[in-house]
Ligand SMILES: N=C(N)NCCCC(=O)O
Ligand SMILES: [Zn+2]
């Protein structure tokens with residue numbers, strides 16, 4: 412028999428604003444030994460092209476996640492009851508040496524797998540998706556990448572540097588880490604460097620649902636495209652919080668006007684229930700530009716919907732499109 416999962420601290424016994432902030436006030440991984448899903452932070456932002464500060468993202472999102480509750484009515488699931496979720500703390504990333512950081516994050520992610528079946532990582536800038544995908548690929552082979560972002564992040568180099576937060580998916584594609592027939596960006600928008608950026612991106616294996624498409628055709632049509640593209644492939648979900656409009660997520664390093672609402676993003680994530688999610692990240696929360704925890708609250712709910720979508724269903728109705 413499976414042991415009953417250890418859930419968050421009881422909010423009727425200890426107020427939510429008391430105590431140390433693990434994600435959702437869940438137990439630490441070392442307290443439960445092993446978990447179905449480990450939530451881990453990667454406080455790293457040495458790969459940014461514009462505003463720095465995402466290294467403080469994990470602590471900020473954990474702090475805002477205190478208010479999450481055990482039952483998710485939108486997916487009819489108890490994400491912390493149907494599976495053991497635990498906070499694994501932060502993976503160590505060298506802030507002064509990017510190559511060493513990337514190697515450290517991959518090693519940390521592989522080590523996590525010895526104690527947890529899957530991980531959801533809170534960044535950190537988007538550079539970290541590359542080592543995380545390397546770790547996932549080592550186990551699953553090429554995975555479908557469902558990438559929510561204002562940006563393509565398939566650019567080549569910045570100042571000659573190949574590993575940055577604007578390049579992880581180009582490197583991942585070149586290295587054969589992703590399924591070129593099943594990967595996609597959702598929510599892209601804003602100015603590019605050149606028209607060729609889009610042709611390159613397509614060649615690298617991505618199809619695109621832009622933010623404008625969502626406005627024009629609605630969330631249901633975007634979800635249909637998403638489902639058609641990802642199919643049943645093992646799925647890695649990478650969520651750059653700047654996919655949200657700056658009105659919904661001001662606390663980020665490279666904001667672009669005209670983005671998704673948090674309501675639209677959460678609904679799209681609910682539609683992933685029952686898909687084969689093998690890992691995920693939520694990146695680019697930079698608290699210095701946040702106000703009233705807007706961005707961190709949004710990010711904590713994004714993680715919550717992901718964990719809910721990853722939870723096993725024990726029968727009964729769940730409205731994945733709610
Ligand atoms: N991954 C994020 N958030 N941004 C990439 C922007 C790269 C650029 O400044 O062109
Ligand atoms: Zn972005």
Ligand SMILES: [Zn+2]
Pocket residue numbers: 537560562564576651695
């Ligand atoms: Zn990004």
